[in-house]
Amino acid sequence: xxxxxxxxxxxxxxxxxxxxxxxxxxxxxxxxxxxxxxxxxxxxxxxxxxxxxxxxxxxxxxxxxxxxxxxxxxxxxxxxxxxxxxxxxxxxxxxxxxxxxxxxxxxxxxxxxxxxxxxxxxxxxxxxxxxxxxxxxxxxxxxxxxxxxxxxxxxxxxxxxxxxxxxxxxxxxxxxxxxxxxxxxxxxxxxxxxxxxxxxxxxxxxxxxxxxxxxxxxxxxxxxxx
Numbered sequence: 389x390x391x392x393x394x395x396x397x398x399x400x401x402x403x404x405x406x407x408x409x410x411x412x413x414x415x416x417x418x419x420x421x422x423x424x425x426x427x428x429x430x431x432x433x434x435x436x437x438x439x440x441x442x443x444x445x446x447x448x449x450x451x452x453x454x455x456x457x458x459x460x461x462x463x464x465x466x467x468x469x470x471x472x473x474x475x476x477x478x479x480x481x482x483x484x485x486x487x488x489x490x491x492x493x494x495x496x497x498x499x500x501x502x503x504x505x506x507x508x509x510x511x512x513x514x515x516x517x518x519x520x521x522x523x524x525x526x527x528x529x530x531x532x533x534x535x536x537x538x539x540x541x542x543x544x545x546x547x548x549x550x551x552x553x554x555x556x557x558x559x560x561x562x563x564x565x566x567x568x569x570x571x572x573x574x575x576x577x578x579x580x581x582x583x584x585x586x587x588x589x590x591x592x593x594x595x596x597x598x599x600x601x602x603x604x605x606x607x608x609x610x611x612x613x614x
Contacts, residue, residue: 389413389414389434389435389501389505390413390414390416390431390432390433390434390435391408391413391414391415391416391433391434391435391436391437391501392415392416392417392418392424392427392428392433392435392436392437393405393408393415393416393417393418393437394417394418394419394420394421394423394424394436394437394438394439394442394447394450395417395419395437395439395442395467396419396420396439396441396442396443397439398419400439400467400490401417401419403494404437404494404497405417407494407497407498408497408498408501411498413501416431416433419442420442420443420444420445421442421444421445421446421447421449421450421453422444422445424436424438424445424450425445425450425453425454425458428454428458428460428462428542429458429541429542429543430541430542431539431541432529432530432539432540432542432545433462434462434463434505435462435463435464435465435501435504435505436454436462436463436464436465437464437465437467437497438450438451438464438465438466438467438484439466439467439468440466440467440468440470440475440479441468441469441470447466447468447479448478448479448482451464451466451479451482451483451484452482452483454483455482455483456571457571457572458542459546460529460542463485463486463504464483464484464485464486465484465485465486465487465488465497465500465501465504466479466484466486466487466488467488467490467492467497468487468488468489468490469489469490470489471489485504486500486503486504488500517552517553517555519552519555519597519609519610519611520594520595520596520597520611520612521533521534521594521595521596521597522590522594522597524548524549524552526549526553529545529549531545531548531593533593533594536593538589538593540586540589541582541585543568543582544582544585544586544589546567546568547564547568547582547583547586548586548609550563550564550567550568551564551599551607551608551609552609554608555608555609555610556608556610557608558602558605558606558607558608559606559607559608560605560606561579561606561607563606564579564606564607565579583599583607586599587599596611596612596613597609597610597611597612598610598612
């Protein structure tokens with residue numbers, strides 16, 4: 389699994405990271421919630437292990453951003469010394485999938501990771517949208533061609549998903565922006581930047597799929613003749 393470990397205690401972070409790496413997981417680390425959000429905008433993770441009491445952005449605040457702003461369903465395991473019933477209920481209320489109190493045994497963390505992995509594998513429908521040589525897995529949020537899988541930042545994933553779901557119809561610029569940023573609409577330059585980078589990635593990885601623009605109608609993704 390590709391795991392994002394978010395922990396402000398360097399000793400705990402190093403110990404957990406080393407253990408999970410030895411167990412065969414790919415682990416990226418962040419020391420606070422803001423750094424975690426940046427990483428989540430840049431790459432796809434299978435699991436987030438999230439400390440609660442952190443500077444800059446707490447674990448619960450980070451989880452709210454993950455669920456409400458990034459719209460990710462990535463499983464979250466909270467790690468924390470806060471062990472009251474109220475703390476646990478708050479963790480689940482903001483989108484946590486499991487809650488492990490400190491101090492904890494590393495094998496117990498591994499068992500909980502395995503349980504989440506089995507549950508996700510068992511419940512994922514693996515719905516895919518096919519267009520040309522591009523195959524996009526809706527539930528797992530990744531794209532691949534016949535030869536390889538390629539990664540996209542979170543916002544580009546959302547644009548691609550919306551365009552593929554609507555294809556061959558057009559999606560207006562306003563509809564795309566309002567779907568991706570319902571509460572915090574960016575300026576037009578930010579949207580154009582994400583769209584430009586998505587087009588570059590598709591051109592690099594998928595020979596026969598392109599996003600076209602029509603003034604007054606918006607954008608659509610189509611199979612090209614290339």
